[in-house]
Amino acid sequence: MKTTDIATALAGKYPEWIVFVVTCDATGRVDLMPAGWCMVCSGEPPMLAVALGLGRHTRTVVEATGEFQIAFAGEGQREVVDFAGRCSGREVDKIAALGLRLSPGAATRVPLVEGCARSFECRLAGSLPSGDHVIYVGEILAAHVADPPVRNLVNFGGWYGPARAEE
Amino acid sequence: MKTTDIATALAGKYPEWIVFVVTCDATGRVDLMPAGWCMVCSGEPPMLAVALGLGRHTRTVVEATGEFQIAFAGEGQREVVDFAGRCSGREVDKIAALGLRLSPGAATRVPLVEGCARSFECRLAGSLPSGDHVIYVGEILAAHVADPPVRNLVNFGGWYGPARAEE
Numbered sequence: 062m063k064t065t066d067i068a069t070a071l072a073g074k075y076p077e078w079i080v081f082v083v084t085c086d087a088t089g090r091v092d093l094m095p096a097g098w099c100m101v102c103s104g105e106p107p108m109l110a111v112a113l114g115l116g117r118h119t120r121t122v123v124e125a126t127g128e129f130q131i132a133f134a135g136e137g138q139r140e141v142v143d144f145a146g147r148c149s150g151r152e153v154d155k156i157a158a159l160g161l162r163l164s165p166g167a168a169t170r171v172p173l174v175e176g177c178a179r180s181f182e183c184r185l186a187g188s189l190p191s192g193d194h195v196i197y198v199g200e201i202l203a204a205h206v207a208d209p210p211v212r213n214l215v216n217f218g219g220w221y222g223p224a225r226a227e228e
Numbered sequence: 229m230k231t232t233d234i235a236t237a238l239a240g241k242y243p244e245w246i247v248f249v250v251t252c253d254a255t256g257r258v259d260l261m262p263a264g265w266c267m268v269c270s271g272e273p274p275m276l277a278v279a280l281g282l283g284r285h286t287r288t289v290v291e292a293t294g295e296f297q298i299a300f301a302g303e304g305q306r307e308v309v310d311f312a313g314r315c316s317g318r319e320v321d322k323i324a325a326l327g328l329r330l331s332p333g334a335a336t337r338v339p340l341v342e343g344c345a346r347s348f349e350c351r352l353a354g355s356l357p358s359g360d361h362v363i364y365v366g367e368i369l370a371a372h373v374a375d376p377p378v379r380n381l382v383n384f385g386g387w388y389g390p391a392r393a394e395e
Contacts (some may be wrong), residue, residue: 062331062340062347063375067274070346070371074268074300076243076382076391100267101241102279103359107234110277110363112269133241164229173229179237180229189356191365192270196277198358204237208230215243215393222393224243226384 076224077216079142082111083130083180084122084150085171091163092150093174094119095142097216098194099131107201109181112194118150123197127185128169131199132177135211136223141176142214168202178211179204243391244383246309249278250297250347251289251317252338258330259317260341261286262309264383265361266298274368276348279361285317290364294352295336298366299344302378303390308343309381335369345378346371 081093098112109131113120123129134142145155156163156174163172169182183199190196212223248260265279276298280287290296301309312322323330323341330339336349350366357363379390 062342062344062372064334064370064372067348067368067371070348070373071268071274071368073346073373073377073380074245075380076393078241098267098269100265100277100279101238102265102363103361106359107238108359108361110267110279110358112267112277167231175229177229179240181234181237187356187358189354189363189365191277191354192273192275192367194270194275196269196356196363196365198356198363200359201234201238203231204234205229205231206237206240210240213240213242215391217391217393220393224382224384224391225394226243226382226387226389227392 072218075216075218079134079214079216079221081132081134081174081177082119083132083171083174084119086122087125091156091172092119093145093155095146102198108186108198109183109201110196110198112191112196114194120195123185128171128183129199130171130180130182132174132180134214135176135178135207136214138176138214139221142221173205177207178213179206239385242383242385246301246381246383246388248299248301248341248344249286250299250338250341251286253289254292258323258339259286260312260322262313269365275353275365276350276368277363277365279358279363281361287362290352295338295350296366297338297347297349299341299347301381302343302345302374303381305343305381306388309388340372344374345380346373
C-alpha cells in the first residue's frame with residue numbers, strides 16, 4: 062500500500078447511502094435534508110446513526126423535538142436530493158418548493174415523504190459531537206417501504222444511481 | 229408507502245460498506261474484524277465512526293490502546309471477510325491463520341494489511357453506547373491506498389462484490 066493524503070483515500074469510499082433526515086418542528090413545519098453519513102448502529106433495539114453538520118437547521122429541530130425520520134432516497138429523487146441539499150429549511154419551505162406529497166407517520170409527528178425507498182421513524186436516543194458534525198442516534202420505532210418498491214438512490218461520488226454488484 | 233416490520237425495511241438498506249477494524253494490543257498482537265456499520269462523521273478534522281457489538285474483542289483493544297484502523301475490504305478479500313467474521317481474536321490469531329501480510333503504519337502502532345483497498349489510521353476521539361453496540365469515533369491521522377488500486381468489496385446483503393451504478 063502507499064501512503065496518500067486523507068482526502069484522496071476518502072474519495073474512494075463510495076458507494077455511500079443517500080438518506081433524507083426528515084423533521085417536523087413544534088409548529089408542524091416539515092423539512093428534509095439529504096445526508097450521506099448514516100449507518101445502522103444497533104440490532105436490538107434497531108437503531109440508526111446519522112452525522113449532521115454543526116450549522117444545520119435539522120440539528121436544531123432534532124434536538125428540540127427528540128424525533129426524526131431517516132428516509133432512503135428513491136431512484137427518482139435526484140432532483141430532491143440536489144435541491145434539498147442546496148438550501149436551508151431556515152429560509153425555504155422545501156416540501157412546498159418541491160411539491161412533495163406527505164402522509165402521516167405511524168409512531169412520530171414526522172410524516173412520510175412519497176418517492177422515498179424506505180423510511181424509518183426514529184426517537185432520539187443519544188448524540189455525540191464529532192469534529193464539525195454531531196452524531197445523532199435514533200431508535201427505530203416504525204418502518205415503511207415504497208409500494209410498489211423503489212430502488213435506493215446511491216452516491217457514487219457526485220453521481221447518483223441505483224447500485225448493482227459487479228463481478 | 230406501506231408500513232412494514234423494521235427488519236424487512238432494513239433488509240433493503242444495501243449496498244453497505246465492508247471494512248476491517250484492525251487493532252494491535254499492548255503485546256503487539258494484531259487482529260482484525262469485519263464491520264459493516266461505519267460512516268464518515270467529520271470533514272475537518274476527518275473522522276470515521278464504526279459501531280462494534282458489545283461482546284467484541286476488538287472493543288476491548290480499542291478502549292485499551294486508544295487507536296484502531298479502518299481498512300476497506302478489497303475485492304479479493306471475500307475469504308478474509310468470512311473467516312475473520314466467524315471467529316474471535318480472543319481465541320484465534322486470524323492474521324496467521326489467513327497468512328495476511330502486514331506492513332508498518334505511519335501514525336499508529338496498527339499495521340497495514342495487504343489486500344485492503346484503502347486504510348485509515350485512527351486515534352480514538354469519542355464513543356457512544358447505542359443499544360447492543362458502541363459507536364467509536366476515530367480521528368484519521370494517516371491514509372493509505374492499495375498500489376496498484378483495488379476496488380472496494382461491498383455488501384449487497386450476504387453477497388459481496390465491487391459496486392457499480394446502474395441506469
